[in-house]
Amino acid sequence: xxxxxxxxxxxxxxxxxxxxxxxxxxxxxxxxxxxxxxxxxxxxxxxxxxxxxxxxxxxxxxxxxxxxxxxxxxxxxxxxxxxxxxxxxxxxxxxxxxxxxxxxxxxxxxxxxxxxxxxxxxxxxxxxxxxxxxxxxxxxxxxxxxxxxxx
Amino acid sequence: xxxxxxxxxxxxxxxxxxxxxxxxxxxxxxxxxxxxxxxxxxxxxxxxxxxxxxxxxxxxxxxxxxxxxxxxxxxxxxxxxxxxxxxxxxxxxxxxxxxxxxxxxxxxxxxxxxxxxxxxxxxxxxxxxxxxxxxxxxxxxxxxxxxxxxxxxxxxxxxxxxxxxxxxxxxxxxxxxxxxxxxxxxxxxxxxxxxxxxxxxxxxxxxxxxxxxxxxxxxxxxxxxxxxxxxxxxxxxxxxxxxxxxxxxxxxxxxxxxxxxxxxxxxxxxxxxxxxxxxxxxxxxxxxxxxxxxxxxxxxxxxxxxxxxxxxxxxxxxxxxxxxxxxxxxxxxxxxxxxxxxxxxxxxxxxxxxxxxxxxxxxxxxxxxxxxxx
Numbered sequence: 001x002x003x004x005x006x007x008x009x010x011x012x013x014x015x016x017x018x019x020x021x022x023x024x025x026x027x028x029x030x031x032x033x034x035x036x037x038x039x040x041x042x043x044x045x046x047x048x049x050x051x052x053x054x055x056x057x058x059x060x061x062x063x064x065x066x067x068x069x070x071x072x073x074x075x076x077x078x079x080x081x082x083x084x085x086x087x088x089x090x091x092x093x094x095x096x097x098x099x100x101x102x103x104x105x106x107x108x109x110x111x112x113x114x115x116x117x118x119x120x121x122x123x124x125x126x127x128x129x130x131x132x133x134x135x136x137x138x139x140x141x142x143x144x145x146x147x148x149x150x151x
Numbered sequence: 152x153x154x155x156x157x158x159x160x161x162x163x164x165x166x167x168x169x170x171x172x173x174x175x176x177x178x179x180x181x182x183x184x185x186x187x188x189x190x191x192x193x194x195x196x197x198x199x200x201x202x203x204x205x206x207x208x209x210x211x212x213x214x215x216x217x218x219x220x221x222x223x224x225x226x227x228x229x230x231x232x233x234x235x236x237x238x239x240x241x242x243x244x245x246x247x248x249x250x251x252x253x254x255x256x257x258x259x260x261x262x263x264x265x266x267x268x269x270x271x272x273x274x275x276x277x278x279x280x281x282x283x284x285x286x287x288x289x290x291x292x293x294x295x296x297x298x299x300x301x302x303x304x305x306x307x308x309x310x311x312x313x314x315x316x317x318x319x320x321x322x323x324x325x326x327x328x329x330x331x332x333x334x335x336x337x338x339x340x341x342x343x344x345x346x347x348x349x350x351x352x353x354x355x356x357x358x359x360x361x362x363x364x365x366x367x368x369x370x371x372x373x374x375x376x377x378x379x380x381x382x383x384x385x386x387x388x389x390x391x392x393x394x395x396x397x398x399x400x401x402x403x404x405x406x407x408x409x410x411x412x413x414x415x416x417x418x419x420x421x422x423x424x425x426x427x428x429x430x431x432x433x434x435x436x437x438x439x440x441x442x443x444x445x446x447x448x449x450x451x452x453x454x455x456x457x458x459x460x461x462x463x464x465x466x467x468x469x470x471x472x473x474x475x476x477x478x479x480x481x482x483x484x485x486x487x488x489x490x491x492x493x494x495x496x497x498x499x500x501x502x503x504x505x506x507x508x509x510x511x512x513x514x515x516x517x518x519x520x521x522x523x524x525x
Contacts, residue, residue, distance in 0.1 A: 024459055051371050055459075055470045057485035068472070070459065070487075074371055074385065077392070103374030106495040114208075129201030129524060137209055138483075 001047070001078050009048065013041055025070070025081040035084050036095040042071065042080070043100050049075045053101040058111035060140045061085060065092045065117055086117075096122035114138040165189060169506075173202050177280050177510045180520030184497075184513075191505045196498040204524040211484040216242050216451045217316055219484070224310045226488060227522035229269040230464035232261045235314040237471045240395055241460035242316040245453045245475070252397070253441035254318045256434050259397040260331070261313060262462075263427040267338075268297040269465035270420045270427070273517045277417060278349050280514040281358055286349055293341055300330050316451060318444030331435050335428050342424065350421065359414035363500040363512035366411060373496040376489050377467025378419035379516055383411030389463040401433045413508075416515040452479050466490055466517055490522040 001009060006026040007019045017038070018029040030038055042050040055070035066085030072078070086092045096119035098105040106128075108119045113128040116136035127134075135142050172183040181202035187195040207222050214222075216238065223234035236258055243250055275290020298308040304324045305313040313320055349355050365375070370383040380387050388405045390398040406422040408415040453475035460471045467489030474483040493516050500516075501509045 023456065053374055054376075054461075054468065055472055055485070055487040057472050057483070057487075059474060059483050068457075070470070070472070074387075101374065102369075102372040102499075103492055103495055106491065110491075129204040137206060 001076065006078065006080055013038065022081070025079050027081045027083060030082055030084050032084050032086055032094045035082070036097065039069075039082065039097050039100055042082075047076075049073045050080060051075065051101075053097075053103050053107075054079075056104060056107035056111065058115040058117055058138065060115060060138060062140060063087060065089060065115060065139075067094055067111060067117065069097070092117045093120050094118075095120055096125075098122055166194060171509075173199075177514065178520070179276060179514075179518055182518060182520050182523070184509075186506065186509065188506060191507075193501050193504055193506055193509055196501055196509070198494055198497060200494070200520070200523050202524065203521050207525045208484050208486065211481055213480060215479050216453070216481070219481075220315060221312055223486075224312055225521060226486065226525055227464055227466065227469075227490065227519045228309050229272060229519055230265055230466065230469075231309060231311050232258070232265040232313060233462050233464040234469060235312065236262060236396065237460050237462040237469050239314045239316050240462065241458050241471050241473060242451060242453065244460065245456075245458050245473075246447075246451070248317060248445055248447070250318065250445065251441040252439045254443060254445075255397040256400075256438050257319060257323060257443070258314060259401070260431055260434050260438075262396070263430045264297050264300065264331070266465045267424055267427045267431075268294045270424045271297075273420050273465075274345060274349070274417075274424075277514045277517075278355075280510050281355060283349060283352070283355070286345075289341075289344065289348065293338055296334050296337070300327065300334065303327070303330070315444070317447035318442070320444075322443040323438075328435055328438070331431060335432060335435075339428065345421070350418070356414065358508075358511055359417060359515070360412060362413040362504060362508045363515070364410070364412045365496065365500060367409075369496070369499065370411070373499065374492045375467070375496055376492070377464070378406070378423060379416050379493055380467065381406055382408045382415040382419040384409040387468065389461045389468055393461060395462065397434065401430050403430045413511050413515040420517070450479050452477060453481070464489060466519065466522070467493065486525055488522045488525060490518050490520070491525070494518065494523055 003021045003026045010017055010019050010028050020027045042048050050071035050073050052072045052074050054072050057068050059066045064085040064087050069082040071080050094117055096108055108122055109128045111117050112125055113130055115138050119125055167188045169186045169188055171186055172178045173181040183199040185197040186193055211219050219238050220235045223238055224231045226234055271290045271294040275287045278286025301311055302308050304327050305311040365383045367384050370380045370385045376387045384407055391405050403426045406419050455475055455477040458473045462469050469489060470487030472485040473481050476482040501512050
């Protein structure tokens with residue numbers, strides 16, 4: 001499917017989802033509550049078959065914390081981007097997709113470690129690089145006077 | 152560092168927890184594996200990483216795009232050229248800069264030389280991990296020649312920083328073409344020796360065939376890329392699927408197997424060395440004339456938006472995801488490094504095999520730890 005067909009496909013799953021056609025990928029803005037069911041459908045639908053998650057990144061947008069998922073289908077060779085964000089900075093929670101794509105397991109641990117986003121139903125959510133005495137360094141409001149040189 | 156190692160609860164009495172690493176020669180760096188053993192059989196592996204976590208993604212947020220190159224060198228230091236290329240391609244794509252053919256061809260040759268030396272080092276250390284000390288000397292002897300070629304042109308042996316947004320740091324050295332051709336002539340003779348000493352060795356075959364098989368479905372689900380995935384039959388070569396630089400002008404085969412065991416992961420890299428040499432031979436006599444760099448603005452600012460660029464490093468797909476807010480520093484940089492993703496499959500592969508097989512399996516995934524930690 002090309003980007004336009006993907007847009008129609010997403011609309012046929014859920015009319016309310018916001019779809020943008022970006023420079024490279026079709027981007028779907030999905031609220032955290034709908035993320036898991038949409039991801040499941042994208043993985044299992046015969047026409048879509050997004051079986052390969054090639055990137056997962058956590059982003060601090062200032063007010064919101066978000067996660068960006070890059071998916072590809074090894075069968076149909078098309079790609080899509082899912083974006084979800086939450087405005088809760090104290091206790092951000094997003095559903096884990098590790099049950100759908102195994103590779104999400106390590107990626108989500110990394111995002112939890114560096115941005116503090118908790119992934120519900122993750123099989124093994126522990127810090128990855130840093131120990132628990134650290135804050136969440138990839139957040140924009142993270143301050144470390146000793147180790148970070150700011151200009 | 153205070154850290155609790157969570158021991159997997161088990162009903163079976165005779166389970167040992169063995170700490171392999173971080174200072175263990177076969178982990179090729181500072182990777183720590185907490186291995187649960189029953190007798191000699193691996194029950195579970197918990198990888199612990201982060202010993203050389205430098206926060207490269209955080210650092211990128213406070214530096215400019217041309218400066219990022221000097222950090223990407225230090226991620227996967229055996230694929231420094233390809234790592235640099237990912238940043239350059241992304242910046243050039245965002246600014247819609249046309250790159251002359253000369254630059255594209257030189258970048259491709261450099262990337263393939265880099266892949267070749269990486270696979271040589273893999274061959275050398277993989278042989279040594281499995282008890283073949285001679286392999287190490289053979290591999291490093293030949294790799295040294297590529298590093299000398301790098302040194303002559305770029306000034307660096309491993310940390311090369313040769314690509315920069317808009318082209319190359321400097322033109323190639325006058326000796327470059329001759330030395331590359333000499334090297335390929337030499338290495339074509341030496342490569343059969345590699346097969347004689349290791350590939351055909353009965354002990355080596357016994358220790359690798361059928362060990363740690365990875366099915367195609369698992370390779371896809373775990374997001375494995377590079378030679379490790381191609382050994383399981385997953386066609387994932389970025390050079391074929393999304394050709395960049397001069398890869399659309401050269402003919403080479405994507406090395407694919409279907410077995411997916413340790414032996415075929417080894418063979419995939421072994422055959423890629425031949426493919427790399429073919430690629431270089433097609434280009435080395437046909438480097439077009441032209442400038443080695445395009446003039447870029449002194450301060451590079453990407454238009455607001457999100458960008459993604461993939462390149463094929465020696466270990467798999469490196470994805471570079473950049474969010475720009477229009478300033479000279481990126482807002483967010485994420486490196487999807489192949490080693491980090493490939494680490495996720497280690498437990499799945501080694502479970503049920505002996506601890507000696509764990510060395511073979513981990514070796515065949517060809518980890519470079521700084522790329523995992525970033």
